[in-house]
Amino acid sequence: MKLNRSAAAGTLESSDIYVQAAPGKGQVEIQLESIVYQQFGPSIVETIRSVAEGLGVTDAVISAVDRGALDCTIRARVETALKRAAKEA
Amino acid sequence: MNKLVSSVKEAVRLSGLKDGMTISFHHHLRNGDFVLNMVLEAAAELGIKDLTVNASSLFEIHAPLVEHIRNGVVTGLETDYMSGTVGRAISEGVLAKPMVFRSHGGRPADIESGQSPIDVAFIAAPTSDNMGNCSGKYGPSACGSLGYAFADAMYAKKVVVITDNLVDYPLHDFSIPEIYVDYVVQVDRIGDPAGIVSGTTRITRDPVGLVMADYAAKVIDASGLLKDGFSFQTGAGGASLAAAKYLKDIMLRKNIKGSYGMGGITGYMVDMLNAGCFQSLLDVQCFDLGAVQSIRENPAHMEVSASHYASPIAKSAAVDSLDVVILGATQIDTDFNVNVHTDSNGYIMGGSGGHSDTAAGAKMAMIIAPLSRARLSIVVDHVLTVSTPGSTVDVLVTQKGIAVNPARGDLREQLVAAGLPVVDIHELKARAEKLTGIPRPLELGDRVVADVRYRDGSIIDHIYQVRS
Amino acid sequence: MRRSMLFLPGNNPNMLQNGDILGADAIILDLEDAVSPDEKDAARILVRNAIRTLDYQGCEIIIRINAVDDTGFWKEDLDEVIPLKPDLIMPTKVSGAEYVRQVSRYMEEVERRNGMEPGTVKLIPLIETTLGVENAFEIARSDPRVVAMFLGAEDLTADMRCVRTKEGSEIAYARSRMVSAARAAEIDVYDTPFTDVNDDEGLVADARLAKSLGFSGKASISPRHVSGINQVFSPTEKEIAYAREVLAIIEEAKAQGKGAVSLHGKMIDKPIVTRAQQVLAMAAAIGGGVQA
DSSP states (O other), rough: OOOOOEEEEOSSTTTEEEEEEOOOOOSSEEEEEETTTTHHHHHHHHHHHHHHTTTTTTTTEEEEEESSHHHHHHHHHHHHHHHHEEEEE | OOEEOOOHHHHHHTTTTTOOOEEEEEEETTGGGGHHHHHHHHHHHOOOOSSEEESSBOOOGGGHHHHHHHSSSSEEEEEEEEEEHHHHHHHOOOOOOOOOOOBBHHHHHHHHHHOOOOOOEEEESSSSEETOEEEESSSSTSSSOOOOOOOOOHHHSEEEHHHHHEESSSSSTBBBOOGOOEEEEEEESSSSHHSSBBBBOOOOOOOHHHHHHHHHHHHHTTTTSSSTTTTEEEEESHHHHHHHHHEEEEEEEEOOOEEEEEEEEEEHHHHHHHHOOOSEEEEEEEHHHHHHHHHHHHHTTTEOOOOHOOOOSSSGGGGGGGGGGEEEOOOOEETTTTSBBBBSSSSSOOOOTHHHHHHHSSEEEEEEESSSSTTTTSSEESSSSBOOOOOOOOEEEETEEEEEOOGGHHHHHHHHHHHBBBBOHHHHHHHHHHHHOOOOOOOOEEEEEEEEEOOTTTTTEEEEEOOO | OOSSSEEETTTTTTHTTTGGGGGGGGEESSSSSSSSSGHHHHHHHHHHHHHHSSTTTOEEEEEEEOOTTTOOOOOOHHHHGGGOOEEEEEEEEEOHHHHHHHHHHHHHHHHTTTTOOOOEEEEEEOSHHHHHHHHHHHHSOOTTTTTTEEOOOOHHHHHTSOOOSSSOGGHHHHHHHHHHHHHHHHOEEEEOOOOOOOOOOHHHHHHHHHHHOSSEEEESGGGGGGHHHHHHHHBHHHHHHHHHHHHHHHHHHHHOOOOOOOEEEEEOOHHHHHHHHHHHHHHHHSSSOOOO
């Protein structure tokens, strides 16, 4: 899946995550800010990467601000952001 | 004899405050307090260094304290509870020597026994006369009870009363008598009423909080303690207040006449008093306008000192007669030890207050908390900081189940018989982690930034510097 | 056994992850009114992930999908959620039998695409227009998937051009019509939510009224109302005791080969026996009765 524009999904409310996705520079680049970074930082980055891979996204900048979202919520928000970003600009 | 002095700075000078001494403050003005900042500013202007501040609690409004620490005006800190900027700065290591945490009962006990002597106590007083008879019940900055200030007034070498409502001698219905007071200062404002007491404390509308509150009330009902003569304390948190409301409904339905309600008092406890659920309220701290009005007008609503409330060395304290207390937690471990000092990243964000005192005294100490907050289980293998030992905690109520301390098999049986969802605390932890995943352990620095003293004076835990 | 159905907004992670503890027999994950048009995609993906991952512990899952119209949202909703086998789909603004069949046909398409048995997922049409009320019986019998109907009074009163009141006299006809149609078609029927979340007494009175009219249960938009609804729609201890008596005397009569039976001077006929069996089945499901 190819990203055509910049798009976002999710909110900054507790238990949610705000994800922005945009076309990248030849690879998947992930930036994460999280209130549970110390406890779950690497695992959240891994989750984001696996959703991108699952959708066949190979070129993207994904930045996320996490407010303690569960894994299933992170997956949903990343998927939504990527699908929105894949729409025609 | 004239005790009136013209300014805070003059009072500080007259009190003989010198480098290396200890000054004390009460926290009845909570996040609206101007007095602690006022006094430290005066001390700094007078060039006094190396002070130890012993305050019963510290709030966000006390953020300027951090600058006084950086400048060497303050080099020691002792408190029972601390939130906001000061807590973060201490966690990051701003203070060279470890600060001291006590409980609300341990603090007056240490002051009275001489373990923590105070050189000068500065007492914010919403109303005072010119000789220092003072009260929190009246005046534009009324805060109700002055319970935490009694030990300071009685045992400090010098006592300065600071008021913004000076009245003719003698003030009737005073709390602290003139016999302890050296100087009286009148200032424009001792605090911001909006930060001192909230208008009306409201119960939570969060459905998770209401589920927990419902369970909490049912646990109390099933415990066998809810009968005539029942005594009760609860916090001012949303779910705790909702639990009090549900408890009130049960007490009225079953026509149970309790004995006393205690603690930080809110309008909800006042409603319970007025509805006949209690004979009296023992009030060490008012949280809202309803409580302030009640303590002023209703003789059954009584002010108690921190020692009377919770001292471990008093011949008896009110916590010793308590049936049930509802308490919060940032973490609880599988041995039921509770943390109310540090957040999940190791930053100081609270303190014992009366947590460990009431848990030790009450026949049933109940912790009420959501099973997870922001993807972190409330139940852990080991709490980051032991605030209250698990041996004094009887039951944990979460929205997804109730865990009973194995030492309380009798209570467990009662709750199961009442049809409540009782589960092992390890099972609760597993349920939480099934949702959240298993967190990586937190890495903290090696330097101790705070010693946590249990109410008996022993050091129950250390708090370590956070890694930046 | 379904007394209470609680609406949860489909795009709110915090509510979705606590849906199991709010005491409702069924939760309605809402993709329609609770979700703004530009968040429909986010909500259906979030709801799909939630029901895939979270354990709702025996709580029935109902998905309220968007109305059948040219946005096509309703089809996208079904595409995402049907593979997760929710118990029920709630189509909205259902006006007649053909509307239901259109939804059912597309559900079958999605079921087949995902290797599921056609008809796995059931339907609870939401009736919230005057046309829907007038067509209630044909809707109830429109498709084998339809196991219940649900009255939505907010949109209905707008359609009727009248004011929705707490007392609800304006929806008396719709309520009775719905109950009659549902019972004639032998399906369950659910009453509209009581919308003042701060009026606990009003809620109980409204639920009692619904029960007295013959509704199977009631929906709620507030978790605070769930326990009141459950209380009203649970059998009382007195009802349970009577049901036991009825079944005991029937057994006794059978053993003695007697035809007509009476209890406390009243003839016990087939409907009374059926009712007694229903009461005991519900009491078993909720673990006992409630105080009257």
